[in-house]
Every structure is written in C-alpha cells, then in structure tokens.
Amino acid sequence: MSTTSHSSSARLAVIGAGGIGGYTAALAHWAGLDVTLCVRTPVDGLTVLLDGTERHAAVPVATDPAQVGPVDWVLLTTKAQDTPGAAPWLRALCGPDSTVAVLQNGIGLTERVAPYVPEGTATLPVICYLSAERTAPGRIVHHLASELHVPQGPSSDAFAALLDGTGLNVTPVPDFTTATWRKLFLNLAANPLTALLGQRMDIFREAEMTALARALLTEAAEVARAEGADIGDSDISGTLEIYAMAPPGGGSSMLYDREAGRPLEHEYLSGAVVAAGERHSLPTPLNRMLLTLLRAVDRELRATDGT
Structure with missing residues (x-):
C-alpha cells in the first residue's frame, strides 16, 4: 500500500x-x-x-x-x-x-x-x-x-x-449496463441466502445450496438480457465459482447488516430483479420468494430498532 x-x-x-x-x-x-x-x-x-x-x-x-x-x-x-x-x-x-x-x-x-x-x-x-x-x-x-x-x-x-x-x-x-448486472449477480444469491440463514459463504460448498443459487441466477439472467445486459451461462458459472472460492469466514453485506440489527437492502437486489421482471412481463418466482422473506426479516429489524 x-x-x-x-x-x-x-x-x-x-x-x-x-x-x-x-x-x-x-x-x-x-x-x-x-x-x-x-x-x-x-x-x-x-x-x-x-x-x-x-x-x-x-x-x-x-x-x-x-x-x-x-x-x-x-x-x-x-x-x-x-x-x-x-x-x-x-x-x-x-x-x-x-x-x-x-x-x-x-x-x-x-x-x-x-x-x-x-x-x-x-x-x-x-x-x-x-x-x-x-x-x-x-x-x-x-x-x-x-x-x-x-x-x-x-x-x-x-x-x-x-x-x-x-x-x-x-x-x-x-458496457456499464452489463457490468452493473454482473455485479448484481454477485450479490443476488449470496446476500439473501447468507442473511436469511445467518451463515457465512461456506454454505456454497454444499451442492444443494449451489443448485439453488444457480436457479436464482438463471431466472435473473433472462431479466438482465431483457434490460439490455449481455448476461449468459458463463456469467452464472463464473459467479458460482467466485462463491465457491470465497473465504469460508467471509460473509455478505446483507448478512453483516442483519447480524448488526440494521435494515436490509433487499429492495435494491432481489427487488431490482422482481421489478425488472414486471417491466418485461417475465416471471421471477424464486427471487420474489426471497424478496418476500427478506421483507419479513426487515420488518422485524426495523421494529426492533424503532425505524
């Protein structure tokens, strides 16, 4: 440095x-x-x-x-x-x-x-x-x-x-549109799942959790393409590889926020996919499910800290 x-x-x-x-x-x-x-x-x-x-x-x-x-x-x-x-x-x-x-x-x-x-x-x-x-x-x-x-x-x-x-x-x-969606992909499965489960990134060393993450990203990829992003299967696989290589003790910003009792930014992650899906009449049931669960967690956090 x-x-x-x-x-x-x-x-x-x-x-x-x-x-x-x-x-x-x-x-x-x-x-x-x-x-x-x-x-x-x-x-x-x-x-x-x-x-x-x-x-x-x-x-x-x-x-x-x-x-x-x-x-x-x-x-x-x-x-x-x-x-x-x-x-x-x-x-x-x-x-x-x-x-x-x-x-x-x-x-x-x-x-x-x-x-x-x-x-x-x-x-x-x-x-x-x-x-x-x-x-x-x-x-x-x-x-x-x-x-x-x-x-x-x-x-x-x-x-x-x-x-x-x-x-x-x-x-x-x-191509900043594509770059923005690629970054969103990094957050899209890791943040909600670690926050909801209260666990760190080593959960993505489990086959079933990786399969769930792949399904979430595959659903979002169709929405991203409708938004003009050049997102394909290689982006999904690349994101999952990054998850697998993350330090076991590492977490996500949403997990850190939940652990600290702070409100969550789900509306800008899962919510962004759901909103874009609605704009293009594309179904997003998996991301919508996570959004619903995260909203419930967030309501509890806000009730606890009085916001």
Whole structure:
C-alpha cells in the first residue's frame, strides 16, 4: 500500500463509515488525500484490519452538514436504502464543480441519487468489488478485493486519477449496463441466502445450496438480457465459482447488516430483479420468494430498532 503523499489538491468527502466508506476513507487518508468522513455518530478516526495488520487512520470527521462546504468529490457509500438520509450532506457538499461518485449496490445508481443533489450536479456510478465489514463504530475488517468499476468517460478518468496510489483500482468499462448486472449477480444469491440463514459463504460448498443459487441466477439472467445486459451461462458459472472460492469466514453485506440489527437492502437486489421482471412481463418466482422473506426479516429489524 502506498504511503506517499498524494499530489492531488482535490478535496474529497466520504458519506458513510460502513465497510465500503470506512475502508475507502482510510485508504484515501493514507495516500495523502484531503478527505473528510461524514457520519451521524462521531468516531475517533478509523481502524482497519488489512492483510492481517491493524492500522489507524486519523481521518477528519464531520457529524453535521453545517460543518462542511462544497468539495470536489463526494463519495456516497451509504446503503442504498439510506440514500434519502444522506440528502443534507449532499446539499452541503455539492457545489457547481462537484462530482458525486455513488458507491452502492444495485442498478440505476445515477437515477437513485438524482433527487437528492442540486440540479446539474455531475454523478458517477461506481461498481464496488470490495468486501469490507464494519465490526464496530470506526472499526473495519477488509476481507477481499479493492476494485472499482466505472463507465468510460472523462469523469471516470478523473476518478481514476484521484484515487491513483490509494490501493483502490479504478477500471473504466465500455458496457456499464452489463457490468452493473454482473455485479448484481454477485450479490443476488449470496446476500439473501447468507442473511436469511445467518451463515457465512461456506454454505456454497454444499451442492444443494449451489443448485439453488444457480436457479436464482438463471431466472435473473433472462431479466438482465431483457434490460439490455449481455448476461449468459458463463456469467452464472463464473459467479458460482467466485462463491465457491470465497473465504469460508467471509460473509455478505446483507448478512453483516442483519447480524448488526440494521435494515436490509433487499429492495435494491432481489427487488431490482422482481421489478425488472414486471417491466418485461417475465416471471421471477424464486427471487420474489426471497424478496418476500427478506421483507419479513426487515420488518422485524426495523421494529426492533424503532425505524
């Protein structure tokens, strides 16, 4: 990992201190970027367990949108369902020259954030291939990968330049629709099944669980193709291979949320497939079943924490 001071004078704000946000902010800080972490609850910097070594990042923290002003780059890393709650931060951080990079799960990232940023604000959807877990406030465990995929264009080049040397690898992709659905595939079976069962990724070493995952993905592949994504059998097999190679102790973001008693982002994963299926009159019984079960779990979680 680079510890050399970054030459960029760009100002960067990260909204959210979950696994993705905390890990990203720490790497940016260690690389010498001018980064502020925007959170509701104060933390004394960040502590990240990376490659077996625990390291502290004294990232400046803001807990009130009134404490900040416009920056060059805003990284929105909250859960998809928490986007409306980030609106005060987005209004405070976005100026005429700001770009909002949306590091969230699901599809339609640009459309999701549009209602909450000033009209005309540049946005950049970002696909995260990054497994990091928030184990306590300000404490992050990095499990696997540090890859960010973005649509090709000037904004993606600027984003890659911004994060050069941080350890986050930014890759521009020509067919972002297909790329978005491929990432959704990684979450589509692993997240719901680990969260519902309360088990880690080693469940996909069982033949019956792998067969269920294949059926879920096969159903979703037809929907993805109707949406214009170039998704086929190789994507299904590739996703299952990734599941099988995942560290046994690794989990999914939805599992981590359930274990922590936080609301789930099922509407942006299983719900995205079901909604797209409805748009194209395609049946999605397996994904709809998971969505129904996850909604029931989520209602219980929200009732418990009062949200």
